[in-house]
Amino acid sequence: MKLITAVVKPFKLDEIKTALKEAGVTGMTVTEVQGFGRQSGHTEVYRGAEYTIDFVPKVRIEILADDGDVDRLIEVLTSSARTGKIGDGKVWVTTVEQVARIRTGELGPDAL
Amino acid sequence: MELDSGNTAWMLAATALVLFMTPGLALFYGGMVRGKNVLGMLMQNIFAMGLMAVLWVAIVFSLAFGDAGNGGFIGNFDYVWLKDVVPALTDQEFLSFLTIPFVLFCAYQMTFAIITPALITGATADRLKFGAYAVFIGVWLVLVYAPIAHMVFGGGWLFDIGALDFAGGAVVHMNAGAAALAVVLVIGRRKGYPETPMPPHNLPMTVLGTGILWFGWAGFNAGSALAADGIAGQAIMNTFLAASAAMLGWLLVEKLKDGHATTLGGASGAVAGLVAITPCAGFVGGMAPLYIGLIAGAVCYLALGLKKAFGFDDSLDVVAVHLVGGLVGSLLLGFFADAAINPAVVNEGVFLGGGASLLWDQVVASVVTLAYSFVVSLVIAKAIDVSIGLRISDDAEDEGLDLSQHAEVAYAD
Numbered sequence: 001m002k003l004i005t006a007v008v009k010p011f012k013l014d015e016i017k018t019a020l021k022e023a024g025v026t027g028m029t030v031t032e033v034q035g036f037g038r039q040s041g042h043t044e045v046y047r048g049a050e051y052t053i054d055f056v057p058k059v060r061i062e063i064l065a066d067d068g069d070v071d072r073l074i075e076v077l078t079s080s081a082r083t084g085k086i087g088d089g090k091v092w093v094t095t096v097e098q099v100a101r102i103r104t105g106e107l108g109p110d111a112l
Numbered sequence: 113m114e115l116d117s118g119n120t121a122w123m124l125a126a127t128a129l130v131l132f133m134t135p136g137l138a139l140f141y142g143g144m145v146r147g148k149n150v151l152g153m154l155m156q157n158i159f160a161m162g163l164m165a166v167l168w169v170a171i172v173f174s175l176a177f178g179d180a181g182n183g184g185f186i187g188n189f190d191y192v193w194l195k196d197v198v199p200a201l202t203d204q205e206f207l208s209f210l211t212i213p214f215v216l217f218c219a220y221q222m223t224f225a226i227i228t229p230a231l232i233t234g235a236t237a238d239r240l241k242f243g244a245y246a247v248f249i250g251v252w253l254v255l256v257y258a259p260i261a262h263m264v265f266g267g268g269w270l271f272d273i274g275a276l277d278f279a280g281g282a283v284v285h286m287n288a289g290a291a292a293l294a295v296v297l298v299i300g301r302r303k304g305y306p307e308t309p310m311p312p313h314n315l316p317m318t319v320l321g322t323g324i325l326w327f328g329w330a331g332f333n334a335g336s337a338l339a340a341d342g343i344a345g346q347a348i349m350n351t352f353l354a355a356s357a358a359m360l361g362w363l364l365v366e367k368l369k370d371g372h373a374t375t376l377g378g379a380s381g382a383v384a385g386l387v388a389i390t391p392c393a394g395f396v397g398g399m400a401p402l403y404i405g406l407i408a409g410a411v412c413y414l415a416l417g418l419k420k421a422f423g424f425d426d427s428l429d430v431v432a433v434h435l436v437g438g439l440v441g442s443l444l445l446g447f448f449a450d451a452a453i454n455p456a457v458v459n460e461g462v463f464l465g466g467g468a469s470l471l472w473d474q475v476v477a478s479v480v481t482l483a484y485s486f487v488v489s490l491v492i493a494k495a496i497d498v499s500i501g502l503r504i505s506d507d508a509e510d511e512g513l514d515l516s517q518h519a520e521v522a523y524a525d
Contacts, residue, residue, distance in 0.1 A: 044311055045370050047380060047429060048416050051309035 001096040001109060002070050006061045007033065008081040008089040013059050019080035020063070023073060029062040039087030058089060064099060064112055113201060116211035122340035123212045123220055129331025130223035134161050134230055136324025140383070141234045143317030144376070144428050146310055149238045150317075150522045152513025156245055160230040163246060167253050168222040169194050175258035177221070181206030181267030186259045194218070206267045210338060220335060221261075228257055228284045234428030235292035238302050238310075239509055242517040244502045248492060252291060256488050260287050260481055274458060274470065275477030276449060278347070279336035281391025281442045282481040289435025290482045292426060294489035299502050301425035303509045310427075315375050322379040326355055329386045333393035343454055347393040351386065354405035358385020361409025369413075377413070380433060384412035387437030392445045396461075397453040404448065408440045435482070442478050446471025 008016060013030065020028065034055035041054040065073055070093055077091050101111040138157035142150045171192050178187035181204075191197050194215075202214035210217055229249035233240070263270040264277045277283060302310065312318060333351040337344035362381025363373040388408030389401055396404070415432035419425065426432070449461040449470055459473070460466030496502050508516035515521060 045372060045374060046311055046376055047374075048366070048370055048413070049306075050370075051311050053309070053311075 001099055001112065002065050002067060003094045003096050004061075004063045004065055004070065004073055004077070004091065005094070006063075006077050006081065006089060006091040007035070007058050008061065008077075009083065009087065010057055010059045012081050012083070013061075016061065016077060016080045019076050020073070023076045024069075025063055025065075025073065027063070031060045031062075033058050033060045037087070037090070056087065064096060066109055066112060113208060113211050115201060115213065116339070119339040119341075120212045120216065122344065123216055123335060123338065126331035126335025127216065127220045127223055129328045130220070130335060131161070131226065131328075133223075133325050133328035133332065134158065134227045136321045136328055137227060137230055138321065139317050140321030140325060140379070141237065141318075141428055143314040143319075143321065144234075144312040145237050146512070147313040147523055148512025148514055148521075150313065150514065151520050152242070152517050153233060153237060155242070155518060156233040156240070157230045159246065160226050160249060163250060164226040164229060164253055165222055167250060168225045169197075169218070172225060172253050172258050173197070173218050173221065175254065176225075176261040177207070177218075177266045180204060180262075183272040184268055185263060186268070187262045187266055191218075212338065217338070220338075221265075224280060224284060224332075225253060225257055225261075228280075228288050229253060229291075231284070231288035231430060231434055232292045232295060235296045235426045235430040236299055237427035238513060239299060239503050240295075241501060241504050242513075244496050244500055247496055247500065248295070248502075251492050251496075252489060255492065256287065256291060256485050257283075260485065264477065264481075270477045270480060273473055273476060275473040276395055276445055276457065276470065277391045277442065277477065278394045279333045279390045281387070281438045281445075282477055285387045285390060285434040285438030286442065286478060286481045287438075287485045289431050289433075289438060290485035291489035292430035293424070293435065294486050295493045295502075296424050296426050296431075298490065298493040298497050302427060303506060305425045305427075306420075312376065315379075319375060319379055322382055326352075326382060326386065329355070329390075333390060337394050343394045346397055346453055350393050350396060350401035351389050354389030354392075354401040354408070355382045355385040357402045357405030358382060358388065358409030358412075359405075361385075361406040362413045363409075365410045365413045380429070381409040381413070384408050384433050384437045387434055388412075388441035388444070391438070391441045392448060395445060395450065395454050395457055396448040397450050400448040400450070404441060404444050407444065408437055411440050412437050439478055439482075442474050443471070446474040 034057050036054050044051045099111045100107050138154045142153045145153050174191035175187045178190040197215050197218050199213045199215050261283050262268040264283045329351055330348050334344040334348040359378050359381040362377050366377040367373045385405040385408050412432050415436040447461045447463045449457045450464050451457040451460050459470040
């Protein structure tokens with residue numbers, strides 16, 4: 001089992017969610033986050049004073065998936081989140097040792 | 113003279129309009145501070161509606177308008193505790209032109225006394241202790257506002273020499289601006305200023321506040337005619353036109369210098385124009401307010417550089433907008449004052465062929481107002497600082513005014 005984590009542009013969230021649902025994903029967790037990558041921040045000007053804002057608002061999406069689905073879901077994520085401009089974000093995958101469904105107590109792939 | 117119902121009706125409305133400016137100012141400033149200090153800012157402003165009103169009727173109205181027309185420095189104690197402040201006309205000679213209830217005149221002037229100290233809060237944003245603020249504005253209203261209001265509005269010395277101030281360019285704006293500078297010098301910079309970015313947390317709030325100020329300013333300036341007459345009509349046109357032109361002036365210079373016409377710039381420019389037209393509102397006509405607004409918008413934008421040049425932290429630019437804006441308006445009145453608009457203009461402005469006589473009087477009144485307000489405000493601020501302390505602790509400043517001063521938060525997570 002794997003945890004797929006994606007950090008993406010907030011305005012892309014709806015499109016990504018639709019694409020993932022069509023690809024068979026039944027659940028996800030979404031968090032509003034801020035950070036920077038190679039895009040870095042931006043400059044704001046208030047009454048002539050320039051401020052460099054390093055942290056840009058992003059959305060983090062987390063999905064638990066079966067090993068066999070991972071490559072397909074990465075493809076769905078990258079294609080639906082892509083604008084082609086710097087700052088589109090990243091997707092990464094980590095191994096998950098155990099998963100439990102709280103309601104039923106099921107463990108492992110059955111709990112996904 | 114008899115009570116005039118038309119004039120009274122207008123002044124009732126104008127009084128409510130000016131009172132509404134203070135919550136407008138609260139929003140204007142509140143949007144510009146960081147989210148952890150927004151309640152502190154709103155509270156300082158609305159608190160002025162509490163304390164200043166009580167002090168006004170207790171003693172300050174009397175100090176400002178008692179023995180009006182004495183050509184002096186301060187009024188007397190005739191109207192303390194609202195004595196003789198009646199619903200009929202006043203029998204005081206200097207104010208005998210009034211055709212509205214004397215108590216309404218007192219209420220109208222009260223709204224000015226409320227907003228003037230509230231203007232100062234923009235300069236000291238994010239670091240002024242609430243208790244110290246309360247003491248400061250209370251003492252300041254008595255020692256600074258009362259004499260300046262008397263000297264200019266109450267037939268005191270500056271009125272006598274012939275200086276003109278229609279609605280408070282000196283009494284309200286230069287006065288508050290000079291006081292703001294003094295307090296800022298005593299209290300020091302915000303922690304982390306200027307290295308740490310402190311961007312406005314809610315500019316829509318600031319734009320709403322600007323709208324309320326603009327609306328309320330109709331009462332401030334056209335109400336200062338103290339009648340529903342031609343001068344009031346001229347004043348409302350001048351007020352709105354100057355705000356519009358100043359917005360354009362500010363945005364033009366901003367666009368040329370910084371590359372963008374900003375929302376905050378549009379709002380700030382409009383307020384700068386409202387400030388600058390305040391002394392001129394019922395004394396100029398034609399296209400003069402357009403020129404006054406354009407100049408004020410551009411000059412006030414450029415005046416933002418003062419705090420950087422001199423290294424003081426006037427957080428929300430009270431000096432650039434109110435001190436400089438008030439000064440620009442008061443001096444431009446020396447060029448544009450027009451006796452055809454208002455017979456109270458004895459010496460016309462330079463452009464109307466009146467020579468430099470009025471301009472000189474405006475310079476004197478400006479210098480006296482700025483110097484008096486700055487020096488006395490500095491002494492009051494210093495005295496508070498060494499006694500109860502003007503500034504919140506470092507920890508409280510990190511935590512924010514909302515939690516440290518008022519045990520509240522504006523935005524629950």
